[in-house]
Amino acid sequence: xxxxxxxxxxxxxxxxxxxxxxxxxxxxxxxxxxxxxxxxxxxxxxxxxxxxxxxxxxxxxxxxxxxxxxxxxxxxxxxxxxxxxxxxxxxxxxxxxxxxxxxxxxxxxxxxxxxxxxxxxxxxxxxxxxxxxxxxxxxxxxxxxxxxxxxxxxxxxxxxxxxxxxxxxxxxxx
Numbered sequence: 223x224x225x226x227x228x229x230x231x232x233x234x235x236x237x238x239x240x241x242x243x244x245x246x247x248x249x250x251x252x253x254x255x256x257x258x259x260x261x262x263x264x265x266x267x268x269x270x271x272x273x274x275x276x277x278x279x280x281x282x283x284x285x286x287x288x289x290x291x292x293x294x295x296x297x298x299x300x301x302x303x304x305x306x307x308x309x310x311x312x313x314x315x316x317x318x319x320x321x322x323x324x325x326x327x328x329x330x331x332x333x334x335x336x337x338x339x340x341x342x343x344x345x346x347x348x349x350x351x352x353x354x355x356x357x358x359x360x361x362x363x364x365x366x367x368x369x370x371x372x373x374x375x376x377x378x379x380x381x382x383x384x385x386x387x388x389x390x391x392x393x394x395x396x
Contacts, residue, residue: 223283227274238267241284244358245291251353252295254342265294281367288354288368299346333395340391348383355380 225233242263249259269290270277277286341349354360354368355376362380366373 223270223274223277223286224279226271227277227279231271234267234271237270237283241287242267244284245287248288248291248353248358249295251341251357252346252349253298254338258298262291262294262298265298266291269294282364284360285364285367288358288360292350292368336394337391340387340394343390344383344386348379348386351376351379352383352387 223233223237226237245263245266246259249262250256253259253262266287270287273290277283341352344352351365351369354365355362360368362373362376365376369376
């Protein structure tokens with residue numbers, strides 16, 4: 223990123239290759255919509271170029287990147303606060319089938335869907351801290367820098383968020 227900041231914008235392609243999947247995963251788990259998440263990844267990389275002068279190189283690049291991603295996500299949520307989304311029947315076409323394997327697969331998919339619904343019912347702050355720690359595999363120290371808080375506070379938030387997630391998940395399953 224320091225090279226991009228210095229004017230070598232061709233290096234942005236390398237950063238995209240390294241980090242676009244992680245960003246997509248983070249945004250997808252926060253929003254639950256693949257198409258929107260793809261668009262927001264592009265917005266994050268656009269902002270990296272636009273605000274490259276703000277990158278100091280003192281902390282980890284990922285920390286700065288997730289700060290930008292959080293800002294892009296917050297802007298999107300504010301802009302689309304009242305939009306509603308409907309599932310497309312075509313999304314479920316391949317799930318219709320027969321046989322024991324299909325039943326096992328559908329059961330597993332239903333459990334995963336329940337987990338995603340439970341994640342979706344968490345507060346945005348709890349969902350974010352779980353996604354950063356469990357899905358993005360950031361260390362508590364890194365999450366603390368992204369969220370501008372202490373490592374101890376992150377540990378407490380993760381613990382509380384996991385407890386809340388478990389409670390919601392069990393409620394959905396029953």
